[in-house]
Amino acid sequence: MKKYIFLGYCSLAFCTLISAQNNSVNFKKIKELGGIEEYLYQPNGMNILLLQDNASPVATVQIVYRVGSKHEVLGNTGSTHLLEHLMFKGTPSFNKKNGNTITDVLQNTGAQLNATTWYDRTNYFETLPSDKIELAIQIEADRMRNSLLLKEDKEAEMTVVRNEFERGENDPNSLLDKEIWAAAYIAHPYHHSTIGWKSDIEKAPIEVLRNFYNTYYWPDNATLTIIGDFRKENVFGLIEKYFGKITKAPNVMPQPYTEEPEQYGARKIVVRKPGELGVINKAYKIPGALHEDLPALNILGEIIGAGPSAILNKTFVDSRMGIYAYASATNFKEVGLFTIGVGFPMTSKHEDIDAKISEVVAKIQKEGVTQDEVNRVVAKVSAQTILARDGSGVIASELNEAIASGDWTDFVTGIDRLKKVTPADVLRVAQKYLIEDQSTTGYFIPKQSGSQEQDTAQANHFIPENGPFYYRHPEDEHGHDKSSSEISFSELKNASEVSLEENAIEKSGSAYKREKIAGIDVVSVKTSAKDFVTVAASISLGNYASESKNTMIPALTASMLSKGTTLNDKFKFSEKLQKLGVNLSVNASPFKVNIGFKCLKKDLDQVVTLLAEELRNPLFDAKEFENLKQQFIGNTQQNLNDPGERGDIALAQAIYPKTNPNYSLSVEADIQNIKNATLDEVKAFHKKYFGPASMRLVIVGDTDGANLGTSLKKSFKNWNGGVVENLKFDEAAKVAAKTEVVTIAEKPSAELYVGQYTGLKRTDADYIPFYIGNYTLGAGFAGRLMQTVRDEDGLTYNISSGLGGNIQTGGYWFVNASFNPELFQKGLDATMVQVDKWVKNGITATELENKKTNLIGSFKVGMSTTNGMARTILGFIERGLEPNYIEQYPNDIQKATLQQVNDAIKKYIQLDKMIIIKAGSLDKNGNPLK
Incomplete structure (x- = not known):
């Protein structure tokens, strides 16, 4: 019997090997650079990038389509982004009716997943335990050609995307930035924002989106990237299995050919909306990412705009003319903008700040920069390039942008390009591109100064954006590292340690x-x-x-x-x-x-x-x-x-x-x-x-x-000081139900907060059961709130529930969502329907098992970054736990029972004591401002 089994095993292994060898014939190796191997899957022309690292049981699967908002025409602006949303609605194999939506199936493995749309590309990605790679490949292949794209889904998702648009309109800086791009590029398709114009978002027929999908979503217009823990022969087999059925595009994919006409003089735009700070962004036209001048422009931006030594900081911030100042060059495929931005109190005049920016530019064009300044930037970027590649997800994100720029190898060779830049190159590009006649200047002029009649706000430090937003980005902020002086005070005010569930890791042999x-x-x-x-x-x-x-x-x-x-x-x-x-x-x-x-x-x-x-x-x-x-x-x-x-x-x-x-x-x-x-x-x-x-x-x-x-x-020898004492405070108590309106004029998106005091501390026995219950209600795309109020009702771009409060004090529970003021009451009603069901009926046994799998699976994903591990362990020891609590955490999740979870929900949430806050363009009764 043993001999028979052994021979059978050998036979199976031999067959697998032969199959892998046969599969590999279809994979033509193009090149290898920096540990990344590029292949062409010859049957359908799909590009493949593989970066193997078997140190941690985590992998990222990403597919990048070489289609972005620049491929849109008048009438269908925003189609790429709206289509990206619809790609999560499912296929005949993965859909809500079957009870296996794409987000559910992936999140239940512990995956982090999302997608983003930009000018030159659209990408879909999931970082997940490496034993689930096949699932990710199966889903990406399936939705490449089998997405449902139903009219009813489009109608619901349209209002979701419109709310995302409205959220951007709330922010003076993103609004100004969008206006600048529209004025700077009047013909090139970068003219319109990736999210599109509001009327196009509202009116685009489903037929337009289907046509867009059927034009560009083909394997020969895509790059499949797999990074992390895998075996190449296995991956080849999976690609053959799932993508092998898909043919090349049946028709030539149209590409934009419109070129920007010559600009004959400086352009200026003015935006007037409620705000507190004046803003000036001065933008100059520059070429695309792979142009030989881009490395020098990137270095110029760093020298004049980054750090205390930067000319802009010395000119504006140190002199107290401005609150912040920055400079940066975009790195898009075709064209871009070099932007200098300054935010300032209204004690300064826009014209004076504008003139001072021109003085800074003139000084650079006359005096240039030093070799030491160039060396310092190159050293900084060289080190940060290594430091940033912490985990497969980050690497995939950077590769995504290199693919979009037209050459993935720039991910590897970009530093070498920087190292070749001389001070003469920086001077030359400053003189060549920072030309007044090729500039577009935007003024944000606050229409009025806000006032606060009630105690309902706190401090926050603005972080400027480099260019337009990535739409459907996992975070609301991107583009800047926060320095010690830029950290949001509001983020810290009620901060507890980083959530164990967000950054947890699996048991390690270390x-x-x-x-x-x-x-x-x-x-x-x-x-x-x-x-x-x-x-x-x-x-x-x-x-x-x-x-x-x-x-x-x-x-x-x-x-x-x-x-x-x-x-x-x-x-x-x-x-x-x-x-x-x-x-x-x-x-x-x-x-x-x-x-x-x-x-x-x-x-x-x-x-x-x-x-x-x-x-x-x-x-x-x-x-x-x-x-x-x-x-x-x-x-x-x-x-x-x-x-x-x-x-x-x-x-x-x-x-x-x-x-x-x-x-x-x-x-x-x-x-x-x-x-x-x-x-x-x-x-x-x-x-x-x-x-x-x-x-x-x-x-x-x-x-x-x-x-x-x-x-x-x-x-730290002979360093003394510090205190060892416990926080003393008056504990809160559950208060009566209350509804409050915070009125702020001219905000197209209003914010809803629903919550109440729970008194729960991280050390309480009920904490993990309640956390699991809340996770089921409002955590991520697979939470009930997102799947109903967003996905079914189409009322909001984002809705979630969470737990807040300092770790040493009794905490609170809350729901947060954004709604158009006209839809606010409908959104509140839909939200409360789900909260009511959650409290009265609890969660189901199936939901409990799915969330346990999700939370425990996310350990493997969290283990892939040093930052996640360091912050999580720090949180443990701040709470008096040992670092190896990491090994106990999965057990604590696993042992929570359905009875404990549902009892905790009922124990800590009382439906008759809800506090409801409405903030935005609403009157005292909560109705939209006229």
Whole structure:
């Protein structure tokens, strides 16, 4: 019997091998570069990129179609993006009627999935446990040619996309940016925004979308990318199995041929809407991404617009003319814009800022840049290129843009192109492209200054955008790393540790090394990352949140640390970090100081030295402090016109008493606190709270030979300070039902918040059962709220539910959604129908098992990045847990019973005590403003 089985196994293996060999005949190898292999699947012309890394059991499957909004014509603008939404509605094999939607099936494996549309391409991707690669390939092949594209789905999704459009219209900067592109390019199809014009979104017939789909969605117009843990012969077999049935496109795919006519003079546009800051964006026409001048333009943008040493920061921010300033070059396939942007308080005039921008340009065109400046940017980008490729999902995203630009190898060779740039090249491109007659200048002029009659807002620091949005992007913000001075205070105000469920990892064979070094609680974890490490750290502020009179002091103190030390002024300090490609982030909430960085292993000692210098020896310059206060005030004022911020604060104020640290102050109160803050208070705060007493530090990555302990002992020797104390506070209590309206004029998208106090803490036995229950209701595309209020009713672009509150205090539960004001009441009603069912009936046994599989499967996905692991472990030890709780977490999820979950929902949510907040262009009764 044993012999028979053995022979049978050999026979099966032999057959599999022969099959793989036969399959490989259809795969013509084109080239290999940087570990990436390119193949052509000859039967249908599909391009394939493979990057194998078997260190972690995770893979990303991505398909990029070489069709974007530039392929649209008048009347069907936005079609690419609307079609991308419909591609999630299903096929005959995967659909809602069968109970196996694309999002359900993928999310139930623990996958992270989404899609984005841009000018030159559309991509679909899923990062998932590698044993589920076949499922991802099957789905992508299926929807390539079998998407249902039903009229009823289009009608529902149209209002979803329209709401996404309206959300963009809420933001002054994205609105200005869209207007600039429309004015700069009057003929080229980059003229229209990727999301399209509103009337086209509303009126495009389903036949137009089907025709678009049948024209461009073919294998010979696509690149299939697989990155991570796989075996090439297996992947070839799966591609043959699922894509082998699909032929090449039956017809030639039309390509846009319209060229932009010559521009004969400077153009100017003005946008007037409610707002708090003036904005100027000055944009100059430039060529496409693969043009020989783009590397020099990218370096020019970095030199004049990035970091404290940048000319724009020195000219506008340091002089207090502006709140922020930046410069950047787009890297689209055909043409683009080099944009200089400045946001400023209305004490400055648009014409003066405009003139000053022109002076900066003229100075660059006359004096050029130095070799040291070029070297510093090249060193920075070289290091950041390595550091950014942390996980298959990030690599897929970068490859996506390289594919869109016309040559995937630019992903590998882009740094080499940068290294060839000379100061003479930078001077030449500045003189060649930054020409006034080829410019388009946009003014955003606030129509009125907002006011807040009720305590319902808090501070937020604006992060400028580089160009238009990626539509249907996983996050709402993209394009910029947040420096320590740019971190959103609102993000930190009620921050708890990073959600375990978002960044959790599977049990690893690596040991968690924990020790005290220079008084710091240090955890080291070795992973498969090569040549780099990620560090996440925090310092507890003890009882500060309850005792303080000025909650802005921690954020101001943390931001001052990057403004120079007693050893290096802010320019020298910033330049040292820039050469290492490191973004050293130090920011603070009233609860703790957050610290983080990622660096090459060889540079760890230098970065630790700089971190110690920043933490221990800040300069605390008086002039810098006054400049910083102005920036904080200017950024905070913007929230007066932000329905999301105003609604969020109104909810916190309705749930918590003023004596609870989760209570949120108004915009006016935060601004007053900023104005009242003194440098002496900042110095006293730093002296008391900064130190090793409660500091925790986690390092993850290629830790062998990194010598972190030696570096910490050297740089933090004899460092004292910090506090070890528990947060004291008055606990909240469940309050009566309440409805409140926050009126903000001229906002095409309004925000809904529904919530109530639960009192749940992370350490409570009910926390995980309740978390699973909430996850079923409102987490991601597969949550009930998204599948009903969004997908069935078509009322919103985004709706979710979550748990909030500081980890040491009793938390709260909430639902958040955005609706057109005309549809607001209908959206609220639809939302409450689902909440009512959830509370009264609970979740089903099938839902419970699916969500368990989802949460546990996401461990494998989270394990693929050093950042996710470092932040998760830091969260554990902040809560008093051991790092190896990672190994227990799946068991805690698995053992939750249906009874426990449904009991927890009923226990903590009372339908008669809902707090409802409506924020946007609504009158006091919640009706749309006329």
